[in-house]
Amino acid sequence: MPDTLRLILRLLRHFWPSCLLLAIPLLMAVSLARSGWADLRTADTMFHTGAQGEARIHDVTRGNERRSPRYGMEYSFVTRTGETMRQRGPVPRAVARHAAPGDSPQVWYLAHDPSRHSFDPQRDRANAVQRLVLAGVFGVISLGAGLWLGQPMVSAARALRFGAVRLAQVTAHATRPGPRGAPLPVLEWRDAFGATGWLRLAEHQPAARFPVGSWSIELARDPVSGRDWWLADF
Numbered sequence: 001m002p003d004t005l006r007l008i009l010r011l012l013r014h015f016w017p018s019c020l021l022l023a024i025p026l027l028m029a030v031s032l033a034r035s036g037w038a039d040l041r042t043a044d045t046m047f048h049t050g051a052q053g054e055a056r057i058h059d060v061t062r063g064n065e066r067r068s069p070r071y072g073m074e075y076s077f078v079t080r081t082g083e084t085m086r087q088r089g090p091v092p093r094a095v096a097r098h099a100a101p102g103d104s105p106q107v108w109y110l111a112h113d114p115s116r117h118s119f120d121p122q123r124d125r126a127n128a129v130q131r132l133v134l135a136g137v138f139g140v141i142s143l144g145a146g147l148w149l150g151q152p153m154v155s156a157a158r159a160l161r162f163g164a165v166r167l168a169q170v171t172a173h174a175t176r177p178g179p180r181g182a183p184l185p186v187l188e189w190r191d192a193f194g195a196t197g198w199l200r201l202a203e204h205q206p207a208a209r210f211p212v213g214s215w216s217i218e219l220a221r222d223p224v225s226g227r228d229w230w231l232a233d234f
Contacts, residue, residue: 018149029138036131043125055107071096159220173207
């Protein structure tokens with residue numbers, strides 16, 4: 001396995017909660033951007049160069065599903081080639097709210113694919129732009145989260161790849177206040193140069209496994225920030 005891939009896997013195993021938090025807004029941004037851009041292009045093409053015809057509404061349904069309004073229509077239209085497109089399914093509220101059987105609204109469709117059609121491509125375009133704006137918001141959130149959550153990952157990567165590795169002796173078992181005030185178990189250490197520090201213990205690392213005065217741990221130091229990382233965590 002290449003060293004770079006091995007390093008990435010070691011970092012992902014340690015920082016997977018942060019990676020998960022970062023992935024959620026990032027995936028939302030990518031998904032909204034892809035769908036928004038595709039719908040924007042389709043709406044523009046449909047409005048400017050698409051074919052236009054007259055639809056006939058056969059039936060309109062209005063109801064509630066899980067306490068949310070649900071609108072549907074059965075309609076048909078004839079394309080330029082004489083093909084009759086008949087469909088039944090959900091439609092936007094703005095289209096079905098005032099529709100009635102027998103109405104003949106205008107419909108826009110792609111000449112090469114009449115199944116892709118719209119009663120209001122301008123509204124479709126506005127909805128697509130809204131999704132693109134929302135994608136930008138999630139993108140900014142992803143960027144901020146990446147700058148915040150990515151700093152420890154970058155520091156650990158530098159320490160594992162370029163940092164000096166040294167031994168330090170466990171000098172005490174102690175507790176320190178956690179983010180919500182709960183005590184967190186830690187190991188206090190001292191290296192051969194007299195430097196001291198502490199490391200947080202995970203749930204699967206009971207302090208009894210690291211006897212005071214007789215247990216040494218391996219530390220890697222980030223050459224840029226000076227932060228020490230416990231190799232056992234990776």
